[in-house]
Amino acid sequence: MNAGRWRGLGALLMALAIATAASRAIGAEAPAPYRMPPPGQALFDHLHNKIVHFPLVLTLVATAALLRARRRPEFEPVAFWLVWVTALSALAAYFSGQAQAGDFEPGPKEWLVDLHRRQGIAIGVGQALWVLSLLRERTRRYAWLLGLILSVMVLAAGFLGGLVAHGE
Numbered sequence: 001m002n003a004g005r006w007r008g009l010g011a012l013l014m015a016l017a018i019a020t021a022a023s024r025a026i027g028a029e030a031p032a033p034y035r036m037p038p039p040g041q042a043l044f045d046h047l048h049n050k051i052v053h054f055p056l057v058l059t060l061v062a063t064a065a066l067l068r069a070r071r072r073p074e075f076e077p078v079a080f081w082l083v084w085v086t087a088l089s090a091l092a093a094y095f096s097g098q099a100q101a102g103d104f105e106p107g108p109k110e111w112l113v114d115l116h117r118r119q120g121i122a123i124g125v126g127q128a129l130w131v132l133s134l135l136r137e138r139t140r141r142y143a144w145l146l147g148l149i150l151s152v153m154v155l156a157a158g159f160l161g162g163l164v165a166h167g168e
Helices: 003-025 039-044 047-051 053-069 073-104 110-135 143-166
Strands: none
Touching: 039 047, 047 053, 047 073, 053 073, 053 110, 053 143, 073 110, 073 143, 110 143
């Protein structure tokens, strides 16, 4: 980085520090520090928000394994079991999402939750078809394509889920 960029970065940091100090001086109260809930409550509250990461990542990893297995057949068993585990984790995500959906009904995000739920159903059907496609020799060679389609679907559902959980 050249000297001009360092000066610009320094000026930006200084402006942020001054703005922060000014807001505190004006009388803005600092928020109370976060208090950790008991471990059991922290683990099981909003369970969908925790479980949903598994089908998302596993779909991408299983698709990558299937793509790799096209050139290296020794990856086929790994890909097969990854797809199975992915489908099971998608079921867990769906049912935990159903349990949590009531938190948003009625409310401004209800339509978004409904759309996210419908995406979850479509993904579940797709995951089941993905597993079935690996059970037949004739359809196994196209499983990677179904994996790519499911990857896009899961990423889109994850985006909407993020809006539900973190959107204003």
